Amino acid sequence: MIDEQQRRAWAYLAAVAEPPNAAIVALIADVGVLEAARAVQSRSVPPLHQAVLQVTEARCATNTAAADLDAVGRIGGRLVTPDDDEWPGWQLLSLGNADTAAKGGEPTALWVRGPARLDDAVARSVGMVGSRAASAYGEHVTASISGDLVVDGWSVMSGGAYGIDGVAHRNALAGDGTTVAVLACGIDRDYPTGHARLLAEIARTGLVVSEYAPGTSAAKHRFLTRNRLVAALSRVVAVVEAGRRSGAANTAAWARKLGTPLGAVPGPVTSATSVGCHRMIADGLAQLVTDASDIVRLAEPDGESGAGAVPGVPARGGSGKRTDGMDPRQLRVYDAIPAKGAVTIGEVAFAAGLDIGAVRSGLAALEARGFVTLGGSGWMLAPRQ
Amino acid sequence: MIDEQQRRAWAYLAAVAEPPNAAIVALIADVGVLEAARAVQSRSVPPLHQAVLQVTEARCATNTAAADLDAVGRIGGRLVTPDDDEWPGWQLLSLGNADTAAKGGEPTALWVRGPARLDDAVARSVGMVGSRAASAYGEHVTASISGDLVVDGWSVMSGGAYGIDGVAHRNALAGDGTTVAVLACGIDRDYPTGHARLLAEIARTGLVVSEYAPGTSAAKHRFLTRNRLVAALSRVVAVVEAGRRSGAANTAAWARKLGTPLGAVPGPVTSATSVGCHRMIADGLAQLVTDASDIVRLAEPDGESGAGAVPGVPARGGSGKRTDGMDPRQLRVYDAIPAKGAVTIGEVAFAAGLDIGAVRSGLAALEARGFVTLGGSGWMLAPRQ
Structure with a gap:
């Protein structure tokens, strides 16, 4: 267990540069979190870590760590750091590879809200992603798969968005399962606002997760960055519906890059919201999956029986x-x-x-x-x- | 061009053993068609071809060749033999491989009805197969693909059955294209009877094809045997809808065995008639295709522009x-x-x-x-x- 001073240092470093930031992560790994925070604040970093100065220039003088920790504490949240037992270290490991670190490395730390242990919640999790403009077919299939997954002891991870994401979360909750929403904004923000109640419900039994400090608002680049976390924290990613260009396709690309097994659900060839899924399957980028057991088999190809x-x-x-x-x-x-x-x-x-x-x-x-x-x-x- | 005596010998040998029959084909290849017919009738075959005696025992004394040729002539049909210019020799070649000959080798000859040249009709043909109990979705997709294929100069080959087959033929006709029905009975039979008018229409502009002598009735084993001909005579086979076990899956298996490119059209995972297609795609046995151009690309991967x-x-x-x-x-x-x-x-x-x-x-x-x-x-x- 880390002490309060250390946690504040983590909170400071998690917010002082836009995450993910490989320079910050490297500095902490080299000199420890307390010294790293001191070095950034005093603007005197070791010669090998000069890159840190530039990425922290804008925010270094603003230390919101204590306020951030207070804010999330008030809504039942906490900061999970690599020094905490519940840090899902091995699932995030692939983000530290040279290939991926450049475009979106390991998160410095993760803000979470909810009763579940982070490592437990993601150890057997399926990332379910898809169009916000889902069809009735897509919603039906999502509901069915999500419900079956939680019955089988899997947690359902998604992005909290309208459409497929929302249906996936909702049906995991309905099945008394664990569901994890990874947000592109602070965990104190209700984004989208129409999902305020859903996010509260997720936080009551599962987890709402973000690498962004409380108060951070959602932004385009943060959705793309968030997608890599969904791909990294899932044992398998399933795309239920995706148009020709969609955020789901971006999450799928991350899954491939990180080595997370990737499934895609087919649909009518006449449906625009299945075009992306069909493309991924036809191009050999995703495996065709039709139900929860197909998806689980992707994660456990040897027929391990799961729960x-x-x-x-x-x-x-x-x-x-x-x-x-x-x-x-x-x-x-x-x-x-x-x-x-x-x-x-x-x-x-x-x-x-x-x-x-x-x-x-x-x-x-x-x-x-x-x-x-x-x-x-x-x-x-x-x-x- | 072969003479009348030779054609009668072919007609006799095509009917004297249930086709396909590798022993008959081998005998003809060895001694010529006239001598082969004489040998079978006189029950004195060369030592290497003793197997012929057994397979021809039941029918050898009944020579219906002249009557068969008359019967098909009256309905605008003819017997196409390996000695005729329009014999699609190279497309049937794969059937002569050791692997495949045992379970269904080359046809001895083919009865055809219609104005098209057999080799022309199959040179750029897509085998479209699927469930008899097709869904409205399957019929819609079949109609669209079949119509697009003939516009692009492809002929549409199928089995003349209810469901997907019928829709494929009908929309090829509607688009003024060439369509070929390969039957599991004689070309003078209307099977299924509900398709009598459709088969007549196909024979008016395209081709009705069978390896069975006129008068032969459809039988279970003949459907399976017929399926291999569809797979062999098509440049690419596309399965539009197929249940868990279906004739379409059998044709698909033949396509794989013969090296004919195989596509399958996905559909709703909630549809029983798409289960077979999804299975083939998921198992890597068929390529996912969504429209005519996907199918054509399977046949012409290098982008030959065809028509x-x-x-x-x-x-x-x-x-x-x-x-x-x-x-x-x-x-x-x-x-x-x-x-x-x-x-x-x-x-x-x-x-x-x-x-x-x-x-x-x-x-x-x-x-x-x-x-x-x-x-x-x-x-x-x-x-x-």
Whole structure:
């Protein structure tokens, strides 16, 4: 647990440059959060981090950290930092890759509102995205998929917008499931205003999430930046309806870039709101999915049974070898974890000779099957049952 | 050209064993058609071809060849043999592969009815297949695709059945295109009986085709055998609607086996008649297609322009700057209108290689800008101002 001074430093640094900001993240990683905040405020940063000066120039003198923390506290929110247990570190890892960091790296920290633990809420989550101008067909299909997903123990993540987003959230709530809205504005803002009650309801049982400080208003560039978070925090992204050009297509592009499995729901070829989905499928960018189980299979291609296979209930065979039924890639990841002690994803990737994305999905699959577990110091073998 | 005796030998051998029959085809290839017929009738075949005896045992004593040729002649039909110029040899070649011959090899010969040359009719043909119990959506999409295909100079091949087949044939006829019905019974049979008029209409301008002798009635196994012919004779097969198990799925399987490009049209995930299409796309067995141009692209991946490159359509321009500022599609439409006289939208579409919708909107734009005008006999160039 971090102390109040540290949390204020995080809050300051999360707001002092428009997030995401790789320079800020790098500075914190190098010198720690307290020293990073001091360095930015005093305008004296280490030589390697001079880039920080420019990106913080406009806001460095305005420290709203305490006020921001107060503001979100009053509405039941909090700031989740990489130093907190609930930080979904491994799901955000792909954002730190050289390829992606340039266009939208890791968030500095995340403002969240709601009772759910952030890491729990996103560990088994489906990003459902689609047109704001959804058709009746799209809304019907979204409702059905969203309802089925939560019954199966998945959380439903979306952007809180009108159309597909709203239907996805609403039907997750109706099924007593967890739903997560990732906003392009502060978590204290009701955007769109017509969804004020819906967002309040999401915050009552699930989570409203944003990397933007309270009071920040929605802006075009923030929607695009927000989309990458939806793609990163979802185990699989499903596009239900998308026109030729749409925000959903942008989220889909992020999913591909980050290695998040991507599904798209077909519809009538006569419907303009299915054109984007058909294009993605035809071009081989998304897998055709027709229902919740198709979508779940994308996230768990090996037929892990989902909610039934959470840690503690390993699908191990009685007499058989522990590794029976693992696919070759899972086996490589599994073999790269030492018998004793914990390792980072990077160490596993190195030892297994796999890329980070493959390791990430391999570890997730192994964790779901009870073979490995994530402790405070990294990934380790789960104790035998 | 073969003589009457040879054609009777072909007719005899085409009927003496249930086609397709690899043993008969091999015997003819080895000893010639006349000697093959003699050998079967006299029950003395070369040692290598003993298999022929068994498959011809039941029918060898019944020679209906002359009667069959008379019967089809009376309804405007004929027997097309591998020795005839119009035999579509290269399209049937894949059926002779070791893999496929066992389950349905080359036809011995083909009974056809109609004015079109068989090789011409299938050279640029799209096999359109789908459920007999088609939905209104499926029928609508089929009509639109079939109409666009014939405008683009493609023939439409199908099985003459109710549902998708019938709509495909009918809209090809409506567009003055060539359509080919491949039957699972003799070409003198009207199957299904409700399609008697449709089949007569197809035979008036296109072709009705079957490997079964006149008088042969439709049977379950013949539908499956017929499906392979549709797949072999089409340059590309498009499944518009298909339930979980359907004849269309069988034709699709044949297309894959024979290497014929295969497209499937998506539909609402809530529709039972689209389940088969979605399955094929999701499993990577068929390419998602949404319209005629998607389908044509599967057959002509390199963008051969087909009918669009028709001669007699001069690329105008030259002196005048008349065409400046036209977008490429308007230019194609404009270029397809002759210097003198009027043309129909269909003629423009054919000459320009564009679909009807594109031509309509192109003409409207050109009319609005004063380039073309609609007279009593069709579209023509507007007089220069």
